[in-house]
Amino acid sequence: MESFTPLTAALGGTLIGLAAAVLWLGNGRIAGISGIFGQLLPPAQTVLWRLVFLVCLVAATFLAARAFPQLGVGGVVPAELVPPPAAWSVPVPVWLIAAGLLTGIGTRIGNGCTSGHGVCGLARLSLRSLVAVAVFFSVAILTVAVTGIV
Amino acid sequence: MPIARLPYLATAALSGALFGAGLYVSQMVDPLKVLRFLDVTAIPTGGWDASLAFVIVPAIAVMFIAVRIGKARSAPLFDTSFHSPEYTKIDRRLIGGAALFGLGWGMSGICPGPAISLIAFQPDGLWLFLAAMLAGSLAGSLIVPSGHVRRLADAAR
Numbered sequence: 001m002e003s004f005t006p007l008t009a010a011l012g013g014t015l016i017g018l019a020a021a022v023l024w025l026g027n028g029r030i031a032g033i034s035g036i037f038g039q040l041l042p043p044a045q046t047v048l049w050r051l052v053f054l055v056c057l058v059a060a061t062f063l064a065a066r067a068f069p070q071l072g073v074g075g076v077v078p079a080e081l082v083p084p085p086a087a088w089s090v091p092v093p094v095w096l097i098a099a100g101l102l103t104g105i106g107t108r109i110g111n112g113c114t115s116g117h118g119v120c121g122l123a124r125l126s127l128r129s130l131v132a133v134a135v136f137f138s139v140a141i142l143t144v145a146v147t148g149i150v
Numbered sequence: 151m152p153i154a155r156l157p158y159l160a161t162a163a164l165s166g167a168l169f170g171a172g173l174y175v176s177q178m179v180d181p182l183k184v185l186r187f188l189d190v191t192a193i194p195t196g197g198w199d200a201s202l203a204f205v206i207v208p209a210i211a212v213m214f215i216a217v218r219i220g221k222a223r224s225a226p227l228f229d230t231s232f233h234s235p236e237y238t239k240i241d242r243r244l245i246g247g248a249a250l251f252g253l254g255w256g257m258s259g260i261c262p263g264p265a266i267s268l269i270a271f272q273p274d275g276l277w278l279f280l281a282a283m284l285a286g287s288l289a290g291s292l293i294v295p296s297g298h299v300r301r302l303a304d305a306a307r
Contacts, residue, residue, distance in 0.1 A: 005204075008175055008176060009176045010207075012175035013207065013209040014212055017209035017211065019167075020209065020212070021212055022161060024217065025220055026227050028233050030233070038291070050162075052162045053166035056162075056167040057167070058266060058269045062170075064174040064175060071177075072175065072177040073179060075174075081274065093278055098282075099254045099282070100278065101289075104285060106290075108294055110246070110247025111247065124213075128238060133248075137188075144190075144191075144256045149257065
């Protein structure tokens with residue numbers, strides 16, 4: 001697998017931008033996945049469209065991998081999660097649970113993730129989103145550098 | 151009530167499908183590829199993968215145009231108004247939340263979009279991550295609530 005893939009990256013990014021555009025101009029909703037996911041459970045009232053969105057997201061990922069298996073991970077190359085850095089000797093489940101908890105609580109408190117703040121917020125020229133993006137990218141970059149996970 | 155209308159749900163379905171296809175085509179479903187973008191220590195050795203930047207820039211550009219188009223309209227096609235985010239202040243919750251998310255993202259290479267789309271491939275450990283992510287989101291809802299009315303009231307405090 002090529003490590004740097006600018007063409008498929010730009011094509012995929014355009015599709016993601018179209019997804020956000022369709023949801024905004026059609027339904028007036030922000031395509032922020034953490035918000036859509038996090039507001040699936042009660043007391044949220046508008047669950048149905050969120051469920052439809054997420055089911056179609058998974059189905060399209062699956063079908064795209066079937067239609068274009070050479071294109072990426074999940075097609076010919078199986079998808080895998082990344083194990084914790086060996087030097088830390090942390091059991092895999094503990095690492096994944098910690099990362100999942102941090103992602104869930106952080107995106108809720110910070111009110112968005114890579115899609116809500118990163119794509120939609122920056123496109124809306126939201127200063128709040130710019131701050132959030134700067135913070136989560138910086139911390140993520142620092143985390144990768146410190147843990148040596150790659 | 152817009153939520154039960156067919157065009158409204160079809161729009162959500164189309165948007166979700168475009169999103170899922172985009173995540174696969176761009177390979178952002180691959181946690182290792184995301185981590186290789188975040189690993190800036192690899193820049194001097196030439197091992198850095200800049201792909202994620204090539205994903206997010208066109209995505210922002212397309213959405214930027216959509217936001218411009220939306221500004222000229224009083225409402226979206228299938229609802230009575232645009233649902234802009236309730237929260238507008240830059241506060242400790244925004245920064246603290248973004249920092250916690252950045253930590254989780256850097257540990258795993260998985261942000262919420264890819265976390266969901268990876269369900270298509272069911273890699274080992276994914277359900278554990280998703281369950282933890284949902285639990286974290288519920289825990290966070292004690293601080294930042296769900297629902298438009300509650301959020302508006304909370305944002306006004």
